[in-house]
Amino acid sequence: MLSQHDNDTLTKVGPGTPMGDLMREYWIPALLSTELPEPDCDPVRIRLLCEDLIAFRDTNGDLGLIDNYCPHRRASMFFGRNEECGLRCVYHGWKFDVNGNCVDMPSEPAESNFKDKVKITAYKLTERNGMIWAYMGPRAALPPLPDIEPNMMAESLDGNSAGLRECNWVQAMEGDIDTAHLSFLHLGKIDAEDVPPKTFDFYQQADRAPHYNVVETDYGTMYGAYRPAEDDSYYWRIAQFMMPFYTIPPEGRLGEKIGVRCWVPVDDNHTMFTSMSIRNTNSSMNRQTTDGQPMAGLSAGSGKLPNGTGSLERWRFEANRENDYQIDREAQRTKSFTGVSGIHMQDQAITESMDHIEDRTRERLGTSDTMIIKTRQRLINAARALQEGVPAPAVDNPEVYQVRSGGVILKRDQDWLKATEDLRRAFMVHPGIEDTTK
Ligand code: FES
Numbered sequence: 001m002l003s004q005h006d007n008d009t010l011t012k013v014g015p016g017t018p019m020g021d022l023m024r025e026y027w028i029p030a031l032l033s034t035e036l037p038e039p040d041c042d043p044v045r046i047r048l049l050c051e052d053l054i055a056f057r058d059t060n061g062d063l064g065l066i067d068n069y070c071p072h073r074r075a076s077m078f079f080g081r082n083e084e085c086g087l088r089c090v091y092h093g094w095k096f097d098v099n100g101n102c103v104d105m106p107s108e109p110a111e112s113n114f115k116d117k118v119k120i121t122a123y124k125l126t127e128r129n130g131m132i133w134a135y136m137g138p139r140a141a142l143p144p145l146p147d148i149e150p151n152m153m154a155e156s157l158d159g160n161s162a163g164l165r166e167c168n169w170v171q172a173m174e175g176d177i178d179t180a181h182l183s184f185l186h187l188g189k190i191d192a193e194d195v196p197p198k199t200f201d202f203y204q205q206a207d208r209a210p211h212y213n214v215v216e217t218d219y220g221t222m223y224g225a226y227r228p229a230e231d232d233s234y235y236w237r238i239a240q241f242m243m244p245f246y247t248i249p250p251e252g253r254l255g256e257k258i259g260v261r262c263w264v265p266v267d268d269n270h271t272m273f274t275s276m277s278i279r280n281t282n283s284s285m286n287r288q289t290t291d292g293q294p295m296a297g298l299s300a301g302s303g304k305l306p307n308g309t310g311s312l313e314r315w316r317f318e319a320n321r322e323n324d325y326q327i328d329r330e331a332q333r334t335k336s337f338t339g340v341s342g343i344h345m346q347d348q349a350i351t352e353s354m355d356h357i358e359d360r361t362r363e364r365l366g367t368s369d370t371m372i373i374k375t376r377q378r379l380i381n382a383a384r385a386l387q388e389g390v391p392a393p394a395v396d397n398p399e400v401y402q403v404r405s406g407g408v409i410l411k412r413d414q415d416w417l418k419a420t421e422d423l424r425r426a427f428m429v430h431p432g433i434e435d436t437t438k
């Protein structure tokens with residue numbers, strides 16, 4: 001349970017809010033490169049941290065992110081002409097380059113120097129392996145991009161995806177660090193007897209109330225949740241939260257899976273889920289029952305609607321709030337815990353169902369919520385510390401992001417932190433990991 005003040009600090013990201021200021025210290029995955037496919041292509045409306053912006057790729061291929069509103073009479077730059085290295089407002093022809101300079105002002109006399117005094121708000125964009133990153137912060141010297149492993153591998157090019165979630169970024173993100181729900185929301189209809197013994201899924205379903213260890217890290221927070229495996233061993237699920245909005249859930253085997261998920265605040269009520277992964281290491285969508293059928297509820301889920309031109313019309317799902325996520329009540333009675341198809345859509349339905357901003361003053365948190373409690377505190381503390389001049393965690397240390405998550409079997413007397421130190425490192429090949437996921 002949080003006070004209303006703490007909940008506001010945690011969730012609100014507009015300009016001038018403590019969390020908004022914290023977010024603006026970091027590079028933010030803002031668009032997929034495919035949204036701006038070529039020089040002088042159509043500009044794209046995006047909303048980021050409650051700001052309405054226009055992204056464009058100029059004639060030279062350089063990327064720009066500018067205020068939606070023209071500084072002259074506030075017309076939308078979305079209608080602008082993307083031509084000859086700048087975006088030209090169609091109302092009176094003022095033209096701006098990717099740095100926000102006004103490079104042409106044909107409505108003023110030729111001898112006027114007014115154009116040199118006018119700028120449009122412009123943020124830096126940069127591109128790496130199919131992802132376009134934005135920096136909206138105050139620094140003149142830009143910080144480095146974080147070492148997000150899948151975004152630094154060429155194979156990640158086809159592993160980028162995005163999806164709009166209609167709720168505040170914190171509760172969307174918290175779905176990924178709430179490991180207890182896996183046994184219910186996603187696997188609630190599956191009994192241990194339905195899956196082969198000596199597998200992660202078997203241990204998972206045989207004991208649905210794991211114990212938790214949560215530690216604070218340089219980059220955020222990490223948990224290890226353990227439950228019995230065999231007589232002398234535990235099954236550990238180890239997962240990461242990384243500042244300010246990244247998660248690495250513990251699907252698959254620790255040391256093997258390469259994938260990072262981002263919960264980018266669009267505004268206080270909307271989140272853009274952006275995923276970067278190396279596809280063939282993400283085993284969670286491929287789990288099967290003993291008869292070879294995909295496990296109920298573990299299919300990829302809903303398809304996407306075509307993108308529209310509105311900032312909230314990017315990467316929407318066909319199953320959504322308006323159609324109750326296409327819930328199938330008959331399936332819920334017979335073969336699926338939720339009746340909602342697909343892991344992602346089950347998470348989407350439940351986190352959106354808490355209203356746009358969850359009322360954290362009315363929660364009743366248990367021991368299984370320890371990771372959520374500590375992560376909230378880490379975020380609130382970092383946001384408040386920044387207001388006192390303490391630098392945002394990890395911004396200047398991109399290498400701290402080089403971590404992985406996953407499941408592992410350890411002897412009961414092993415120290416989980418020591419035993420997994422090596423397996424949690426990114427950019428490494430870990431040969432000989434025992435395959436207990438299938
Ligand atoms: S409003 Fe944009 S040029 Fe006048």
Ligand SMILES: [Fe+2]
Pocket residue numbers: 175181182185186343347
């Ligand atoms: Fe989930």
